[in-house]
Amino acid sequence: MAEKITMGDDGVLNVPDDPIIPFIEGDGTGVDIWPAARLVLDTAAAKYGHSIEWKEVLAGEKAYNETGEWLPQATVETFSEYLIGIKGPLTTPIGGGFRSLNVALRQILDLYVCLRPVRWFEGVPSPVKRPELVDMVIFRENTEDIYAGLEVEAMTPDAKKLRELLEDAFGWRIAEDAGIGIKPISKTCSQRLQRAAIQYAVERGRPRIHWVHKGNIMKFTEGAFQKWGYELVREEFSDVAVGWDDCGGEPGDRILVQDTIADIALQQVLTRPSEFDVIATMNLNGDYLSDALAAQVGGIGIAPGGNANYVTGHGIFEATHGTAPRYAGQDKVNPSSVILSGALMFEHIGWKDAADDIVRGIESAVADRIVTYDFARLMDDATEVRCSEFASAVADRL
Numbered sequence: 508m509a510e511k512i513t514m515g516d517d518g519v520l521n522v523p524d525d526p527i528i529p530f531i532e533g534d535g536t537g538v539d540i541w542p543a544a545r546l547v548l549d550t551a552a553a554k555y556g557h558s559i560e561w562k563e564v565l566a567g568e569k570a571y572n573e574t575g576e577w578l579p580q581a582t583v584e585t586f587s588e589y590l591i592g593i594k595g596p597l598t599t600p601i602g603g604g605f606r607s608l609n610v611a612l613r614q615i616l617d618l619y620v621c622l623r624p625v626r627w628f629e630g631v632p633s634p635v636k637r638p639e640l641v642d643m644v645i646f647r648e649n650t651e652d653i654y655a656g657l658e659v660e661a662m663t664p665d666a667k668k669l670r671e672l673l674e675d676a677f678g679w680r681i682a683e684d685a686g687i688g689i690k691p692i693s694k695t696c697s698q699r700l701q702r703a704a705i706q707y708a709v710e711r712g713r714p715r716i717h718w719v720h721k722g723n724i725m726k727f728t729e730g731a732f733q734k735w736g737y738e739l740v741r742e743e744f745s746d747v748a749v750g751w752d753d754c755g756g757e758p759g760d761r762i763l764v765q766d767t768i769a770d771i772a773l774q775q776v777l778t779r780p781s782e783f784d785v786i787a788t789m790n791l792n793g794d795y796l797s798d799a800l801a802a803q804v805g806g807i808g809i810a811p812g813g814n815a816n817y818v819t820g821h822g823i824f825e826a827t828h829g830t831a832p833r834y835a836g837q838d839k840v841n842p843s844s845v846i847l848s849g850a851l852m853f854e855h856i857g858w859k860d861a862a863d864d865i866v867r868g869i870e871s872a873v874a875d876r877i878v879t880y881d882f883a884r885l886m887d888d889a890t891e892v893r894c895s896e897f898a899s900a901v902a903d904r905l
């Protein structure tokens with residue numbers, strides 16, 4: 508009988524062979540990519556004796572149409588109870604109570620890590636010469652930074668109040684017609700993200716970690732992120748990792764932890780990708796970096812993502828692209844982003860063999876030049892297939 512995934516006292520997930528996993532189908536192309544992804548996930552799980560009981564929960568337009576709410580409380584409670592889930596893309600309601608449903612879910616469940624592995628699959632068209640050198644995993648902080656939503660609109664009473672307060676307290680003069688945003692970066696949130704990145708590198712045998720920050724300018728936020736990261740390495744991980752300054756760039760058999768200023772990092776991930784491996788950074792930098800990197804390896808149709816809290820065990824894995832409404836219901840778009848997000852979810856719950864198989868299945872289908880429209884238009888001799896046909900091609904290769 509299907510059971511819940513639970514968190515053990517030892518901080519390790521207890522995953523039954525037949526787990527119940529909640530899913531949100533997603534708006535727009537969700538109706539195409541979710542069933543396609545599900546076929547591949549079920550096939551890969553079955554190969555290793557697992558069977559998933561998928562439990563649908565509602566969010567986005569489907570939820571609004573059925574319940575009048577964009578993000579029903581029942582959905583949040585189900586994700587909270589079952590710990591691990593997966594979702595398709597969701598429409599951001601315009602003029603609704605949420606900035607974004609995705610952001611709301613991350614904040615409510617305190618999913619502080621946004622995990623974005625970026626690697627190239629052989630045969631995938633890429634705008635760079637050596638896409639095979641890109642194999643990075645981005646840990647993007649999900650709860651703070653300018654994304655925390657602490658901002659006031661220009662020319663409003665709130666903006667006036669805040670301007671006056673800042674001038675009285677600090678002598679800071681801000682233009683009368685300025686909107687003002689606040690950028691909190693705390694030691695607690697920085698270090699829990701950095702801890703997750705180091706633990707990931709240790710578990711996966713990744714040799715290098717970069718803190719990416721703009722600390723030369725924003726000294727007490729981004730600069731502090733860098734400083735706290737090195738402190739963490741010294742205090743908690745000195746047996747397995749070492750900062751650049753503490754070893755002169757010669758880490759021996761430990762993980763080398765270094766840092767790079769964000770603007771240079773955006774250049775270097777393009778010009779010297781093999782020097783980057785695990786990257787931990789704050790919310791906004793992480794957003795720019797992950798999309799720029801996704802472009803290097805074939806675009807957002809193939810970029811997976813996950814949002815996790817490594818302490819409570821919660822994780823929601825998701826396609827990183829949006830709902831692409833103009834293709835909705837056409838069985839056309841690339842389902843790889845959700846499929847690979849599912850593989851990431853399998854890896855997260857300890858089903859590494861099934862996850863590896865899925866990656867190989869996609870590699871093999873693309874190597875055989877069986878692709879959806881987005882890749883076909885960039886390849887010379889590809890066979891363009893529908894979304895569901897691509898999923899079947901991957902499932903057949905597992």
Ligand code: NAP
Pocket residue numbers: 536540595596597598599609807808825826827828829830831832840841842844881
């Ligand atoms: P989008 O849905 O990501 O689509 C932008 C373009 O990306 C598409 O026109 C298409 O490019 C390409 N694309 C997207 N999904 C693809 C797939 N599965 N396979 C291949 N190509 C794909 O971005 P948007 O149009 O800006 O946003 C639409 C809605 O999605 C908005 O309501 C937005 O708020 C929401 N959104 C949700 C999420 C999320 O739930 N995680 C993320 C971003 C946006 P071509 O037309 O060039 O082929």
